[in-house]
Amino acid sequence: MQTLFPPSVYAPPSTCAPALDEEIHLPTLKVVSYSGHGDSGGVASSLAPLAHRIGTKVHWLSVNRASDKSATTCSDHYLDFSPTESGFEYHNARIPAALLEGHERFSSRYLWPLLHGMPELAVFDQEDWRKFRDVCQRVASESQVISEGSFPSLSWLHDFQLALCAPLIATERGTLVCQFWHVPWPRPENIASSPVAAEFIEALLANKLLGFHTAEYAHNFLATVELLFKDARVDPMAMEIRYKNYFTRVAVMPLGIDxxxxxxxxxxxxxxxxxxxxxxxxxxxxxxxxxxxxxxxxxxxxxxxxxxxxxxxxxxxxxxxxxxxxxxxxxxxxxxxxxxxxxxxxxxxxxxxxxxxxxxxxxxxxxxxxxxxxxxxxxxxxxxxxxxxxxxxxxxxxxxxxxxxxxxxxxxxxxxxxxxxxxxxxxxxxxxxxxxxxxxxxxxxxxxxxxxxxxxxxxxxxxxxxxxxxxxxxxxxxxxxx
Known part of the structure; x- marks a missing residue:
């Protein structure tokens, strides 16, 4: 059977991944997602045995109010820990309802159609954009709190609702930031004229690694950076971007199931x-x-x-x-x-x-x-x-x-x-x-x-x-x- 991906993009794990104990040494992993850790069989289930094997503490911070009723919420000054059966500690960010509603409106009315290549359906609202930015800043700040004193740590962001979080999290000493983008990235011409495109993309470049499901989405992103940031050095073959003090690698990694x-x-x-x-x-x-x-x-x-x-x-x-x-x-x-x-x-x-x-x-x-x-x-x-x-x-x-x-x-x-x-x-x-x-x-x-x-x-x-x-x-x- 012919392999569907070039080796540089994707190969079966048996040919590209060494044994578990050779590869990862990490005291703390922070997963920051919009909708929570999900049901059994989701990403949390896949990380639990790995975290246990290599002795990594996993903090999972979610934003959506209704996503995880077992998690704790943060107080005004700190986050309480919530140990779970999997050994993770789940946290819910406390976001004022009005802010979260504006964030959700901006995500669904504007970003969702824009990112799915339907800009004609996207409705931009300046006030909702302000709330979207505010929520991302609050989530990033709370992410820093939950692992205070952990050094080094890796913050793994998920999806477009948290697109602006990486720069603030990256200022934390000893923290690496990466993000997986679960939705499409449209063709450059569909997003370049957006009033939020430049801020959006520059924030994503604060990630050390940015993952996409397909080569098409990854190359669309690289092409968009090249179009909007003339002083960026984009290498489409190596899938790397150098811009200001950022060095960002782009990876194609289609999500699997259990x-x-x-x-x-x-x-x-x-x-x-x-x-x-x-x-x-x-x-x-x-x-x-x-x-x-x-x-x-x-x-x-x-x-x-x-x-x-x-x-x-x-x-x-x-x-x-x-x-x-x-x-x-x-x-x-x-x-x-x-x-x-x-x-x-x-x-x-x-x-x-x-x-x-x-x-x-x-x-x-x-x-x-x-x-x-x-x-x-x-x-x-x-x-x-x-x-x-x-x-x-x-x-x-x-x-x-x-x-x-x-x-x-x-x-x-x-x-x-x-x-x-x-x-x-x-x-x-x-x-x-x-x-x-x-x-x-x-x-x-x-x-x-x-x-x-x-x-x-x-x-x-x-x-x-x-x-x-x-x-x-x-x-x-x-x-x-x-």
Missing amino acids: VDRWRHLASQVRPIAEVLAVKHRLANQIVLGVDRLDYTKGVLEKLYGIEYLLTLTPDLRRRFHYVQISQKPRSDEDDYRRYAEQVKGKIDEINERFSLDGWKPVVHIDEELSQKELAAWYQAADVMTVNSLRDGLNLIAKEYVACRQDEQGVLILSENAGCSAELSQGAIIVDPRSPSEFARAVTASFSMGVEEKRRRMTSMRHIIGWNQLHDWALGFLKQALS
């Missing part, structure tokens, strides 16, 4: 998967979508594809169901509420137009499902659809592959999802804005033979096995400390 956990979940819920079709009265073929109701996810475009398919091939009625599992959007802003209403309206329209003898083509499950429930649906689905208009990575596609221990099932994947760079050998790649391409991909999935499905799924399972979550976390820390 494959063993998803395989275990799949084994646990296999009996449930086998009865889902009966429970929901589904047809022989199940086409599945699991998406946040976010305009970047291409859910409406998938529905246009289903509509096109049934218009073009009416004899497919009663032979399949499209099951849309809708997860709540990242924000309660009006744009997201309107989008959710559009999706529901389109589902009703399709079901009314194409219903036949009690059969309706779209089954809409509009609720949050647990990982176990998702693992059951992944196994029940003959076809999985990921149709993002733009997506940093998309872990849903990888979770589906991890759960298919039968090496069956077909993945239809948008060319604009970050994970398409890894999974293109096994998935059917489509233009997410083309209903006809989506319809043809579904038709091809229905007629695909068992051996062809196995070949494709085996290829993708090898890929996600090479780059698991713990490999990603270890590889990032290794590069940050090298």
Whole structure:
């Protein structure tokens, strides 16, 4: 099988990572994230055994109020520690509600569409920008407090909501700062004219290491720096930037998932998967979508594809169901509420137009499902659809592959999802804005033979096995400390 990444960009851990005890010596690791440490199977789970093995104390500071109810909040002058089962100490930054709301508005109304290559949807508000900056400064200050006296330490920032934190944290003696960027970085022409671009990018250059999911995002960032900072020395081959007193390395490191956990979940819920079709009265073929109701996810475009398919091939009625599992959007802003209403309206329209003898083509499950429930649906689905208009990575596609221990099932994947760079050998790649391409991909999935499905799924399972979550976390820390 051909490797999907040049060795300089990404290689399987077995070929690029030495044994654990050779590589990292670090008294304190500070992880600073917007939304908290997440569920079991997330980044915290991947760091816990590593931290225990090398004797590193891990402080995890999160910003989002609702993200981690087990963590402590900070007082006016200090942060209380909260020991946990994993040996981590979790902290919540105390941010005044008005500031946090402005920060969230700026993130969702302006930065989210801008970074996803949709600048026409971005709404800039000067006051919200001020609050965004203020929140980043407060988080950076509190990050310094939680590890006072620890020397040296590594601060690992996560995602775009904390884009301005690095310069202040970097002033702390004995602290290295690095950041992983979980969303896309757009083409230079889509961000260069932004009133915040220069401050945004200069702040990111305070990181010793800046990680992206794909080579496209990394090179877009390098090109943006070159465009906006004429005195910056940008080396696109070495992926290094020198600007003022900063020396920043850029790395391409697609996020992995905890494959063993998803395989275990799949084994646990296999009996449930086998009865889902009966429970929901589904047809022989199940086409599945699991998406946040976010305009970047291409859910409406998938529905246009289903509509096109049934218009073009009416004899497919009663032979399949499209099951849309809708997860709540990242924000309660009006744009997201309107989008959710559009999706529901389109589902009703399709079901009314194409219903036949009690059969309706779209089954809409509009609720949050647990990982176990998702693992059951992944196994029940003959076809999985990921149709993002733009997506940093998309872990849903990888979770589906991890759960298919039968090496069956077909993945239809948008060319604009970050994970398409890894999974293109096994998935059917489509233009997410083309209903006809989506319809043809579904038709091809229905007629695909068992051996062809196995070949494709085996290829993708090898890929996600090479780059698991713990490999990603270890590889990032290794590069940050090298």
